[in-house]
Amino acid sequence: MTKTIKIGLLGLGTVGGGVPKILEAQAEKIKQSTGVEIVVAKGLVRDEAEKALRKTQFEIELTTNYDDIVEDEEIDIIIELIGKLEPARTFISRALKAGKHVVTANKDLLAQHGLELIELAGKNKVDLYYEASVAGGIPILRTLANSLADDGITKVQGIVNGTTNYMLTKMVEEGQSYEEALAKAQELGFAESDPTNDVDGIDAAYKMVILTQFAYGMNIQLEDVARRGIRHVSIDDVKMGQKLGYVIKLVGETSLLSDGVAAEVAPMLVPVQHPLAAIKNEMNAVFVESMGIGESMYYGPGAGSLPTATSIVADVVQIAKNIQSDTTGVPFNPYHLATKLAKDTQIKGKYYFAIKTPDRKGQILKLAEIFTKYDASFEQVLQQKANGEHARVVAISHTITNAQFKAIKAEIEQVEGFKLINTLRVLGK
């Protein structure tokens, strides 16, 4: 008789509901690769009302009491899909202490308390996997941990938030304003009524914390990610970017510099020929630069019921293999280095400056003098007449340090008659 591995499923919503579907649809394939049958034995629901609803959808024993799951000795693996910090943190901790393997997609929790949970899993010799926490349907974490285990990663750039990528695609391709794009995203269910986590780049920053662990073995904090959202991206920036050969994207970047790691989430101008420029709507992609492979990219859906559930069940399948071969307890990411943050003088980039100037001769000269003062120069510069009174000057710098950028920005803000409308990072060397 084939052995059965039993799952306790915390949360039966959009993603959770996909888990039993995938397990059923791919039962034969999963059995071939693991040698076992995997079933959802119990599901945790919020209250009696949800229980009544889920009963009509799933043939799974349901409970409103977590004790029924964590104290059930027959349950081997717990899948946490409640989200946010509590009670997820307590539930996962209790599961690990009870010797149960855990699969979660909880990026908020992993970015803020990942280390504590990873240690707890190690102490109890159980597995803690979380492939679905970054870029839902893209198997990027397992790829970094396994296929790039022998590569020196130097940079990871990701479009890891589907909501903002959908909004920016609408702004670029259909000329929609930020407000129109947000309303459309909310209408389609891509954006929540309070879109803060998405549009302010917090969700993407959580993912960059996790990607930094896998890429460099370093544990940075959310506060270490320089973060800017897309609220201040105007349709003018989008159009100026297009004129200069760029598409605007919310990019998360984590780089290994000579003195440490630098992580950033910000709207960036991506050159149209860069593979990330082609990632549209709610799709995600992670672009990796490494010493061995060079450039590689992993593309797929960042969210959605079945894609995310597929990632989660892939983690379950790996745990089932580990149980069968008695090799559980190895950390998902075994790579560790002492965490070091790069200094402002080491962090480099190209920058876009959009400035409202008086419509008179000599404005670009004035700007050039500031650049020269801080040992910087233009890669591209464009002046457009706005009306008789004002002009708009847009300049893209050659690569400069963060320190240079801040000094130039501060000086531009002091110039009589100049109004700095926006600045943006520009991808590229």
Add this chain to the structure above:
Amino acid sequence: MTKTIKIGLLGLGTVGGGVPKILEAQAEKIKQSTGVEIVVAKGLVRDEAEKALRKTQFEIELTTNYDDIVEDEEIDIIIELIGKLEPARTFISRALKAGKHVVTANKDLLAQHGLELIELAGKNKVDLYYEASVAGGIPILRTLANSLADDGITKVQGIVNGTTNYMLTKMVEEGQSYEEALAKAQELGFAESDPTNDVDGIDAAYKMVILTQFAYGMNIQLEDVARRGIRHVSIDDVKMGQKLGYVIKLVGETSLLSDGVAAEVAPMLVPVQHPLAAIKNEMNAVFVESMGIGESMYYGPGAGSLPTATSIVADVVQIAKNIQSDTTGVPFNPYHLATKLAKDTQIKGKYYFAIKTPDRKGQILKLAEIFTKYDASFEQVLQQKANGEHARVVAISHTITNAQFKAIKAEIEQVEGFKLINTLRVLGK
């Protein structure tokens, strides 16, 4: 003292030479993930002349006699980078029988004798890994075997031959002729002096055989891959394609249809908005359609010393982990189904027909009548005056079966005054 795992390296050329470099550069990271040190203990060279050359490049014990390696009890893993069928097949067989794990990038051998070698590895409870055999630096095989172990794959489309992708990019972007593009590829070392394997799609077909094993667990033969190369792609086809919104690419495709698998390698018209359309020059990409994840794509270099060596060493790292946890002998791809080939009446696609017609009224009508006779219709049609005497009509059909396509093609060839210049598959539903 840290345990050492020893490698015998067969071939120290472009790729082989990258292996000791990667092992040295990433020694610390590899040690963290495996718990062991991995070193190249011996290298096999062709003759004394090569030995003299390699001695100046590597600090590795060199031999011209394979016995020195396969009979060395201290060697745990053999990396085969000789290529082609013999002596690679004999060397790998002997290694597996001697209880040594094997890593190879040999697509020719795996596509033609993979089954025999996989069985031999299983019988001897050793590992046989070959990630680098398909799309060099892209970890597509391990991703299919692990991260998509719980997904139902329905289609795999790949740009898996860098030489032809480089040539077609030059034809599309710079208007070069086939001959000019080939000469340039040869000059840059992307194409060999006899380019048959690349331009006739044989190399890509080998890779589709291997991808079919991983995607569907089915063992098809090279002859089962419908194959057409790029020799007959003209600059006119390239330009017509561009006018209609397509980029021409050599695409390998393997699909799971209702009655079995259908595999094809052919120059295809790829819609400009399809992710594969953006894959340029010598880069590779594999696009996967599956029931769970939906659409995903894996992009990277298809060849080159360090990218390929990184894939090879990633296999070595996995074997080292398996040795440490005593879990060797599990097949790289554990998924198997009885092999079934789809019938012509089940294989469907859209097709481009380019026809030289007399420059008179009614030519498109005549073509439309043929389409209608076989229950087919146009999606796009374009007539261009070539000179006073002839016109060129290009039609793209809606989706039709292979059987319909063949019948329409045969009938067009019979029409008085029509000359069928070319036909091409068109990607899309």
